[in-house]
Amino acid sequence: MTPHAHTPLVRIEQVSKIGKNLERPESVHFFSDGSLAASHRGRGVSRILPNGDVTTIGPDPAIANSHELVPNGIAPLADGSFLLSNIGEGGGIWHLSPEGTLSPHLMEADGIAxxxxxxxxxxxxxxxWITVSTIRQPRFDAYSDKVADGLIVLMDQSGARILADDICFSNECRLTPDGTGLVISETFSRRITHFDLVGGELKNRxxxxxxxxxxxxxGIRFDSQGHLWVTCIVSNRIWRIAPDGSRTLVLEDCxxxxxxxVETxxxxxxxxxxxxxxxxxxRLCNMASxxxxxxxxxxxxxxxxxxxxxxFPISTVLGDHQ
Structure with missing residues (x-):
């Protein structure tokens, strides 16, 4: 069955919006108090309250290595600060304090910027865990299914090291629910790749x-049932992938x-x-997380x-498709 033959479980009419005046909200995180955080181009992070009110933190404008900060992934920390992966030309991982101060956190691993x-x-x-889409500059030179120089980087108490350097445009990665593996979006090869995580190394690709x-x-994320949700740019589809690799189309506006x-x-x-x-x-704005x-x-x-x-609501999706 081709993707076009699937009927989405969620109708486009069920999709609504929260927040306003966000700028490239590529990465989204939900917090237990009902608030959200999203990356905000040129600033840092926007916090969205349940009522939709928005507060954006970060320098205005935010400059990283003499270039505009383009936060892609964001990782909230326990003290209310964030780590930001900067996909802009300045690159690197940056720390954003709760007060909005931006500072460099990690600029290279194993000598690779x-x-x-x-x-x-x-x-x-x-x-x-950090992914780097490509070591090419500008990154647009790696918009190809024939380039595979993306990185997976692990930073722990021993420092930062590269675990993989041959990913076809590294995008989001997630640990498997049992912690024994890691999955990653290889955007331009159009696949989700699974590695076993053995002794801090990636094996059995x-x-x-x-x-x-x-x-x-x-963007990818596991739900509580161990299924992986995948957002696809261009097609504006969301898929739910079962542990055996079978898939269900959740949402589509293609x-x-x-x-x-794009294919041409x-x-x-x-x-x-x-x-x-x-x-x-x-109407789905190139869904990315x-x-x-x-x-x-x-x-x-x-x-x-x-x-x-x-x-959009998903309780029926999980309830009917376990």
């Missing part, structure tokens, strides 16, 4: 899910003409930034092109 830092997360063992036309996996333009550009080696900041007729409310009744979705966080 973290040029296009894409994603960052911390885990229960106080480790920090294999494909968990391979996507087709129009689907470029970006512009076929946009997919044609990819085939001709002409992919550029403009292809990811063109939403065509889709996802998180869930504490009770998993609601999903929250960040995007490349939106000015708010998308939200």
């Amino acid at each position: 973290l040029a296009a830092a894409n994603f960052i997360m911390t885990d229960a063992q106080d480790r920090t 294999r494909t968990l899910a391979q996507f087709g036309r129009g689907d470029f996996p970006d 512009d076929a003409a946009l997919v044609d333009r 550009a990819l085939a001709e080696g002409q992919m550029g930034r403009e292809h990811f900041y063109d939403t065509g007729t889709s 996802i998180d869930f409310s504490s009770d998993e009744s609601t999903a929250y979705v960040g995007s490349l092109c939106g000015d708010a966080i998308l939200t």
Whole structure:
């Protein structure tokens, strides 16, 4: 069955928005008090209260290594600060204090500059996981299924080291629910790759899910049932991947003409930034990350092109498709 033959479990009419005046809210996080945090281009992080009120923290403008800060992934810390992965030309991992002070945190690993830092997360063992989409500058030169120089970096008490250096445009990564593996979006090869995590090293690389036309996996997150949710830019689809790799289409608002333009550009080696900041007729703003409310009744979705966080109910999805 082709992706186009699937019927989404969530209707586009069920999607609403929360917050306003956000700028490239690519990464979204839900907090137990019902508030959200999202990356904010040129500043740092926006906090969105349940009533939709927004407070943005960070310098105005935020400059990182003489270039505009473009926070992609954000990782909240216990003290109210954030770590930011800067996919802008200044690169690197940056620390944003609760008061809005920006400072460099990690600029290289194993002598390699973290040029296009894409994603960052911390885990229960106080480790920090970082992905770097490409070591090429500008990063748009790696918008190809023929380039695989993305990094996976682990930072722990021993320092920062590169665990993988051959990922096809590294995007979000997540530890598996049992902690024995790591999955990562390889955006331009259109797949989710699974590694075993053995003694702090990545082993036994294999494909968990391979996507087709129009689907470029970006943000990923596991739900409490061990299924992986995948947001796809360009196609504006969200898939839910079971542990055995089978998939369910959750949401879709796909512009076929946009997919044609992007696929043609990819085939001709002409992919550029403009292809990811063109939403065509889709109302979903190039969905790029996802998180869930504490009770998993609601999903929250960040995007490349939106000015708010998308939200929709999912309790029926989990209830009917376990």
